[in-house]
Amino acid sequence: MRKPSRWLLGCLLVFVYCIGCGAEAPGKGWFFVQLTDTHWGARDGVSLTRKAVEMINALPVKIEFVTVTGDLFQDSIRKENVVEEGRAAMKELKVPVYYVPGNHDLLKADMANTAGLFEKDFGPLNRKVEIQGVNCLFLCTEMMEGETRSPGDVERSWIENTLRGSHLPVLLFMHRPPIRDMINGSDGEVSWDDVYDTRWEALFDRHPEIKAVFAGHFHRDEVFWIGAVPVHVAPALARFWDRQPAFRLCQYKGGRINYWTLYPERTERAAAGGGR
Numbered sequence: 001m002r003k004p005s006r007w008l009l010g011c012l013l014v015f016v017y018c019i020g021c022g023a024e025a026p027g028k029g030w031f032f033v034q035l036t037d038t039h040w041g042a043r044d045g046v047s048l049t050r051k052a053v054e055m056i057n058a059l060p061v062k063i064e065f066v067t068v069t070g071d072l073f074q075d076s077i078r079k080e081n082v083v084e085e086g087r088a089a090m091k092e093l094k095v096p097v098y099y100v101p102g103n104h105d106l107l108k109a110d111m112a113n114t115a116g117l118f119e120k121d122f123g124p125l126n127r128k129v130e131i132q133g134v135n136c137l138f139l140c141t142e143m144m145e146g147e148t149r150s151p152g153d154v155e156r157s158w159i160e161n162t163l164r165g166s167h168l169p170v171l172l173f174m175h176r177p178p179i180r181d182m183i184n185g186s187d188g189e190v191s192w193d194d195v196y197d198t199r200w201e202a203l204f205d206r207h208p209e210i211k212a213v214f215a216g217h218f219h220r221d222e223v224f225w226i227g228a229v230p231v232h233v234a235p236a237l238a239r240f241w242d243r244q245p246a247f248r249l250c251q252y253k254g255g256r257i258n259y260w261t262l263y264p265e266r267t268e269r270a271a272a273g274g275g276r
Helices: 006-021 045-057 080-090 108-122 151-163 199-206 264-271
Strands: 030-035 063-069 097-100 127-131 134-138 170-173 210-215 222-226 229-233 247-253 256-262
Touching: 030 045, 045 080, 045 264, 063 127, 063 134, 063 210, 080 108, 097 134, 134 151, 151 199, 199 222, 210 256, 229 256
Parallel strands: 030 063, 063 097, 134 170, 170 210, 210 229
Antiparallel strands: 030 247, 127 134, 222 229, 247 256
16 A cells, blocks of 8 residues: 655644634635624615615625624614614625624613613624534624623623633624724814723733624724734724725635625616716
8 A cells, every 4th residue: 555645644734733723714705794883873874775785685705694883773772663674684695794882882871771771672782603513703882881891801801701711712702992093083174082901912812712803982083902802893884974885895714804895875876877
């Protein structure tokens, strides 16, 4: 019987090592969509959501899920008609939807009640879902009533507990990005008063399986690195500060992220014969 070559033995050893350490073999990857800051109850937030849903359903690739990374509402989660309009728009999606709350969903003046409303209609404030061999963590970044630790401590503690014993790759989804807003919110019009916390970098160093963070809140399209982990901040779907409504189609492929920014209003211009 012919002995296997050294090259083949080397390949087998690399394969066994990758399986043991949770690394991934390269492949075609898979896709998901990130919506953020829909702000239902303000302006045309619900109608823009309907347009985005139509576009998502018509995408030429298979979508594993849609996530809405916070600020579903414009402080209007207690208004039943707004809740029903938003939910009706999202029900047209043909894939699972995972939500995280934002600062305009869980209201400081009524935290317990609005958190209960959110959980009733949109699911748990924190959750883990395994998708195609990747742990997707959907994380609440809002301070809960009676909590004495800082929000960052609460979030990091939940992440540590959730990841204990697992070596699968991880994607984190949250509303507030764990970075300093260098240009003061919306170009000086709004201050998010978030302070960059170096303990996030320490957390990511302890968990190299965390591949990327996806957030909203800034109403801008940007990326920032914390150590080896990219923080992808998506543009808002809502129409604020004369910014163009948008959302993202993302591809996870071998531990890396590709994304495309899509514009619901551009489809209207195309239908009317408009150009770029």
